Amino acid sequence: MSEDSLKGNYAGFVSRLIAYSIDVFIVVFTLMFMGWLINAVLGIFNIDEFSRTSSLNKILVSGVFGLLYSAAYFIFFWTMIGQTPGKSLMGLRIVTTDGRGLSFVRSVRRLLGYIISILAIWIGFLWILVDNRRQGWHDKIAGTIVIYTWDARAGNFITEWYRHRQEDSQHPEHGD
Amino acid sequence: MESETMQDTPDDIAPITVSEEERLEEILQRMELDAGSTDRFRTVLRLLVGGTLLGWDELLIHLEQWEEEVRDYRTQQETQARSVVYIQPGSPPAPSLTESQELRYLLVGMLFETESRLHRRGSAILKFAGQTTNALLSPMIRQMDRSERLQPARSRFDDLVRRGETVTGRWIQRGQIEESHSRKLVLTATQDTFDATMGQLGQAPELQNLVKAQSAGLSKEVLDEVRARTVSGDLLAESFARRVLRRAPRGELPGPAGSADGSEE
Numbered sequence: 001m002s003e004d005s006l007k008g009n010y011a012g013f014v015s016r017l018i019a020y021s022i023d024v025f026i027v028v029f030t031l032m033f034m035g036w037l038i039n040a041v042l043g044i045f046n047i048d049e050f051s052r053t054s055s056l057n058k059i060l061v062s063g064v065f066g067l068l069y070s071a072a073y074f075i076f077f078w079t080m081i082g083q084t085p086g087k088s089l090m091g092l093r094i095v096t097t098d099g100r101g102l103s104f105v106r107s108v109r110r111l112l113g114y115i116i117s118i119l120a121i122w123i124g125f126l127w128i129l130v131d132n133r134r135q136g137w138h139d140k141i142a143g144t145i146v147i148y149t150w151d152a153r154a155g156n157f158i159t160e161w162y163r164h165r166q167e168d169s170q171h172p173e174h175g176d
Numbered sequence: 177m178e179s180e181t182m183q184d185t186p187d188d189i190a191p192i193t194v195s196e197e198e199r200l201e202e203i204l205q206r207m208e209l210d211a212g213s214t215d216r217f218r219t220v221l222r223l224l225v226g227g228t229l230l231g232w233d234e235l236l237i238h239l240e241q242w243e244e245e246v247r248d249y250r251t252q253q254e255t256q257a258r259s260v261v262y263i264q265p266g267s268p269p270a271p272s273l274t275e276s277q278e279l280r281y282l283l284v285g286m287l288f289e290t291e292s293r294l295h296r297r298g299s300a301i302l303k304f305a306g307q308t309t310n311a312l313l314s315p316m317i318r319q320m321d322r323s324e325r326l327q328p329a330r331s332r333f334d335d336l337v338r339r340g341e342t343v344t345g346r347w348i349q350r351g352q353i354e355e356s357h358s359r360k361l362v363l364t365a366t367q368d369t370f371d372a373t374m375g376q377l378g379q380a381p382e383l384q385n386l387v388k389a390q391s392a393g394l395s396k397e398v399l400d401e402v403r404a405r406t407v408s409g410d411l412l413a414e415s416f417a418r419r420v421l422r423r424a425p426r427g428e429l430p431g432p433a434g435s436a437d438g439s440e441e
Binding site for chain 1 (some may be wrong): 413421
């Protein structure tokens, strides 16, 4: 690991947002595919009870199924490998604050934290921006952190900028 | 010479004799459309037409070959299957199939079943549309045919049709000539381009190495680049948020995350 590498450091908001967006895309896409598949199979066997049911019922059934599927997706990946496909692509991993993998119960707590963060108009997620350990509310509820698992480094411009700020904070009289 | 046919014409296109071609060339010259002139637009047009026709021919030839191969393979499979087990339509799948095989066959079967259904329904819809149109328009057309008042209009219409047939015939003749020209032009252009490209690649080993190296490392490079930009985005977004909320900015890059080593398992 080189000197400037951020490997093992707390992952920030943008990386996590992109990873989350990838996961949402995967969940939505697979849900749509499954919906199409189920519809086609039912059509072939001439089972069309579901298409005759009311729109409200359809929305309720689809919504419940979608929520259960999303929950299963996140809990499965968090518990089994500590990263969802989106997080894996962005080089991120979820661990407990003492560096261990997530248990099933902790994953469920983290998911509940997700729901609370969403209900609070996403403030729980935005908390990552201002928290010293870059934890969202769901992280605090579950006692988890998200870290970089790759040899992460910021662009040269950003690194230089941080270095200047560090120097300014050490020698405030030279700062402008 | 009179009966000599032009080369490179596929079987499904009627061959043009040289004498016919000469005659048609004369017609074109009379129409001040010299087929031998180097008009760029016409050349591009010929390239387009020839490319489309040749591509379509190639596709059809390959499709036939592939279908034949599939038929042979299926015949072999059926011969083998007949000696082992008989599968009747509607019978459950053979017991030796695994679950994943069953699912795969189910999906493939479903796909073709859907295609067959669409085909049947599409034919029925087209037939219905034809019958309906015929039933609606036939009485009207019959009336127009018998009406005395429409006689002058009918004779004018017949004149128009005759003129149209003459023009259509001329277009067909020209189409025959242009098609053969276009095919020849595309064949020549394709061959020349292919030769030139192969020559260029053969003479430039560094280009080959570059292509190899780039294709291997490109995906990793792109991913690393995207990740690096998001790391910069992390820092910028955080800095912006802290400034907006008037919180003290971080003095340095975020420190290591406790005992987590973050190593890939």
